[in-house]
Amino acid sequence: MLSDAGKALGISALAGIALPHVHAANSNTIQIALVGCGGRGTGAAINALSVTNGPSKLVAMADVVPAKMNSSYDKVKTQFANQVDVPPERRFLSFEAFRNAMDALKPGDVVILGTPPAFRWPQFRYAIDKGLNVFMEKPVCVDGPTTKRMLALGEEASRKNLKVGVGLMVRHCRARQELHRRIQDGQIGEIIAMRAYRMGQGGGTSAPTPAGVSELSHQIRNFHAFLWASGGVFSDYYIHQIDECSWMKNAWPVEAHAMGGRHYRGDSLDQNFDTYSVQYVYPDGTRLFFDGRNMKGCRDEFASYAHGTKGSAVISTLVHTPGMTRIYKGQKIPWINNRNQLPFAPDPNLAWAFPQPETSPYQFEWDDLMDAIRNDKPYNEVKRGAEASMVASMGRMAAHTGQIVTFDQMLNCPHEFAPNVDKLTMDGPAPLQLGPDGRYPVPEPGIKTDREY
Numbered sequence: 536m537l538s539d540a541g542k543a544l545g546i547s548a549l550a551g552i553a554l555p556h557v558h559a560a561n562s563n564t565i566q567i568a569l570v571g572c573g574g575r576g577t578g579a580a581i582n583a584l585s586v587t588n589g590p591s592k593l594v595a596m597a598d599v600v601p602a603k604m605n606s607s608y609d610k611v612k613t614q615f616a617n618q619v620d621v622p623p624e625r626r627f628l629s630f631e632a633f634r635n636a637m638d639a640l641k642p643g644d645v646v647i648l649g650t651p652p653a654f655r656w657p658q659f660r661y662a663i664d665k666g667l668n669v670f671m672e673k674p675v676c677v678d679g680p681t682t683k684r685m686l687a688l689g690e691e692a693s694r695k696n697l698k699v700g701v702g703l704m705v706r707h708c709r710a711r712q713e714l715h716r717r718i719q720d721g722q723i724g725e726i727i728a729m730r731a732y733r734m735g736q737g738g739g740t741s742a743p744t745p746a747g748v749s750e751l752s753h754q755i756r757n758f759h760a761f762l763w764a765s766g767g768v769f770s771d772y773y774i775h776q777i778d779e780c781s782w783m784k785n786a787w788p789v790e791a792h793a794m795g796g797r798h799y800r801g802d803s804l805d806q807n808f809d810t811y812s813v814q815y816v817y818p819d820g821t822r823l824f825f826d827g828r829n830m831k832g833c834r835d836e837f838a839s840y841a842h843g844t845k846g847s848a849v850i851s852t853l854v855h856t857p858g859m860t861r862i863y864k865g866q867k868i869p870w871i872n873n874r875n876q877l878p879f880a881p882d883p884n885l886a887w888a889f890p891q892p893e894t895s896p897y898q899f900e901w902d903d904l905m906d907a908i909r910n911d912k913p914y915n916e917v918k919r920g921a922e923a924s925m926v927a928s929m930g931r932m933a934a935h936t937g938q939i940v941t942f943d944q945m946l947n948c949p950h951e952f953a954p955n956v957d958k959l960t961m962d963g964p965a966p967l968q969l970g971p972d973g974r975y976p977v978p979e980p981g982i983k984t985d986r987e988y
Contacts, residue, residue: 563589563590564589564590564591564592565589565590565591565592565643565644565645565905565908565909566591566592566593566594566639566640566641566644566645567580567583567584567591567592567593567594567644567645567646567647568593568594568595568596568597568636568637568639568640568644568645568646568647569593569595569596569597569607569611569636569646569647569649570596570597570598570632570633570636570637570646570647570648570649570650570658571597571598571647571648571649571650571651571672572596572597572598572600572603572604572606572607572608572649573598573603573607573649575649575672575702576607576647576649576650576672577606577607577610577611577649578897579647579649579670579672579702579897579901580593580607580611580647581610581611581614581615582897582898582900582901583645583647583670583901583905584611584614584615584618584619585898585901586901586902586905588902588905588906588909589905589909590618591618591905592618592619592620593611593615593618593619593620593621594620594621594625594639594640595621595625595626595627595635595636595637595639595640596608596621596625596626596627596636597626597627597628597632597633597635597636598627598628598632599628599629599630599632600756601628604626604628608621608626625639630959630960630961633648633650633654633658633661634661637661637662637665637667638665640665640667642665642666642667643666643667643668643908644667644668645667645668645669645670645904645908646662646667646668646669646670647670647671648662648669648670648671648672649672651755651758651764651765652672652673652674652675652676652677652764652765652766652770652771652924653677653681653758653763653764653765653952653953653956653966654956655671655675655676655681655685656675656676656681656684656685656688656956656957657956657957659671659675659685659688659692660688660957662697663688663691663692663695663697666695666697667697668697668698668699668904668908669692669697669698669699669700670699670700670701670702670901670904671699671700671701671702671920672701672702673701673702673703673771673774673775673920673923673924674765674766674770674771674774674920674923674924674927674928675701675917675920675921675924676921676924676925676928677762677763677764677765677766677770677924677928677952678766678928678948678950678951678952679925679928679945679946679947679948679949679950679951680949680950680951680954681951681952682921682922682924682925682928682945682946683946685917685920685921685924686917686918686921688917689915689917689918689921692915692917693913693915696911697915698904698907698908698912698914698915699914699915699916699917700900700901700903700904700914700916701916701917701919701920702900703774703775703778703916703919703920703923704855704896704897704899704900705775705778705779705782705851705855705858705896706778706779706782706896706900706919707896707899707900707902707903708856708858708893708896708899709889709893709894709896709899710857710858710859710860710889710893711779711782711850711858711860711896713860713889714783714848714850714858714860714862714889715782715783717848717862717887718783718841718843718848719785721845722845722846722862722886722887723841723842723843723844723845723846723847723848723862724843724844724845724846725843725844726783726784726821726841726842726843727821727842727843727844728821728822728823728824728841728842729780729783729784729821729822729823729824729839729840729841729842730823730824730825730826730839730840730842731776731777731779731780731823731824731825731826731838731839731840731850731851732776732825732826732827732836732837732838732839733772733773733776733825733826733827733828733836733837734826734827734828734829734830734833734834734835734836734837735772735828735829735835735837736829736830736831736832736833736835737829737830737831738759738768738772738807738829739759739760739767739768739805739807739829740757740760740800740801740803740805740807741753741754741757741760741761741803741804741805742802742803742804743804749961749962749965750964750965750968750969751959751961751963751964751965752961753965754965754966754967757805759771759805759807760803760804760805760806760807761805761806761967761975762806762952762967762987762988763952763953763956763966763967764953764966766924766927766928766931767805767806767807767931768807768827768829769807769808769811769827769927769930769931769934770924770927770928770931772827773811773825773827773927773930774923774924774927775855776825776839776850776851777815777823777825777923777926777927777930778923778926778927779839779850779851780823780825780839780841780850781817781823781923781926783841783848783850784817784821784823784841786817786818786819787817787922787926787942788815788816788817788823788926788929788942789816789817789818789941789942790815790816790929790939790940790941790942791813791814791815791816791926791929791930791932791933791939791940791941792813792814792816792933792939793811793812793813793814793930793931793933793934794811794812794934794937794980795808795809795810795811795812795934795935795980796808796809796810797809797977798810798830799830799831804969804974804975805975806967806975806976806977806978806988807829808934808935808978809828809829809830810826810827810828810829810830811825811826811827811828811930811931811934812824812825812826812827812934813825813826813827813930813933813934815926815930825930834872835872836872837851837853837854838850838851838852838853838871839851840868842866846862846863846864846865846866846886847862847863847865847866847867847868848860848861848862848863849861849862849863849868852871853871853872853873853874855896856893856895856896856897857891857892857893857895858889858893858896859888859889859891859893860888860889861879861885861887861888861889862885862886862887862888863882863884863885863886864884864885864886865884867884869882925942925945925946926942926945928945929941929942929944929945931987932945932948932987934978934980935978935980935983935987935988936978936980936981936983936984936985936986936987937980937981937984938984948985948986950985950986950987952966953966976988
């Protein structure tokens with residue numbers, strides 16, 4: 536992430552200088568660089584260092600916000616004192632810091648890309664050029680042009696036999712994998728409908744840019760508020776449940792019809808809606824009904840369900856982990872809205888439930904990636920990650936334009952939110968500019984029908 540602090544508060548004295556590779560004492564040691572030291576990037580680094588199938592070491596970090604860098608370093612160092620070797624000269628603070636961090640690795644090492652998704656493709660491009668294995672957070676793209684770019688880069692990574700993980704960790708959840716097997720075996724019959732909910736108390740807002748802070752820095756610090764940086768709350772928050780339901784269906788939706796609106800954004804200058812309701816249509820006509828809401832005081836729900844001709848299934852119960860997947864004999868699934876309702880009450884309709892407790896899928900996705908690296912197994916999640924990201928964008932665009940948007944229309948939509956993201960400089964303009972009214976452009980369904988803003 537970016538910040539004016541990178542200009543004024545100590546860009547690493549060695550930023551921009553190509554450092555020699557760090558050579559581990561043990562040739563089996565996989566070295567790791569963390570690019571993007573926010574909460575998700577730091578969590579990924581912790582999961583990476585927790586893998587037990589061989590030695591690993593964090594050797595470089597990159598960000599532009601010193602406080603984030605320091606907090607991330609302290610947290611990881613406290614838990615993995617012997618696996619963290621990141622002296623000050625390998626903690627890079629600049630716009631180009633991602634290159635410096637990757638330059639500290641050798642081919643075959645791993646870089647974690649935890650920056651906002653707008654920067655995913657140029658950073659992935661550099662990782663491929665360096666011969667690095669990659670773990671990247673989701674979403675991996677936010678519009679049609681960047682989807683095509685990521686798909687092409689994913690194919691190039693495969694040709695170079697690089698292993699690439701994408702942070703759609705639910706697919707690595709053993710409980711969901713078992714549920715998927717049971718659904719494919721016909722235990723709930725043919726899926727006739729799915730529904731999913733991600734309703735919380737808010738998110739994706741942004742105050743005006745503070746004095747002394749650049750517009751670009753402000754937008755990246757608050758990236759959930761801006762479509763160019765993140766795809767907004769829709770892409771960043773909702774992608775998981777859209778992906779997990781499509782996995783259970785073994786298909787991607789071919790079109791989306793949606794609605795949404797801004798109700799209580801107050802003085803926030805973000806581009807998000809408060810509510811989203813999307814009807815995704817699969818090739819055989821099956822529907823996924825997805826509802827998202829970010830409003831204080833409203834009922835929360837964070838769950839996904841599949842309904843079949845013979846029964847029904849719970850894909851997610853409360854949050855991403857534990858999944859607590861279950862199958863019911865009929866269509867009556869009890870509402871579980873908070874942990875106070877656990878453990879589950881006896882239910883004569885309950886046909887199967889995954890045993891508890893569960894290991895977090897955030898750890899399993901790293902176990903699987905590192906196993907593929909050490910044992911040279913085929914492993915590239917880019918295509919699935921890019922398609923899941925695009926399907927999320929498809930639903931978002933349908934809501935933001937008030938039109939039915941198809942898979943092919945989304946993929947071929949020419950509107951690239953940040954076409955020069957690889958050329959941004961700290962002193963240059965941001966991809967999104969304030970209008971004459973002092974506000975950023977927001978979606979206008981029915982008025983802007985071929986682009987989101």
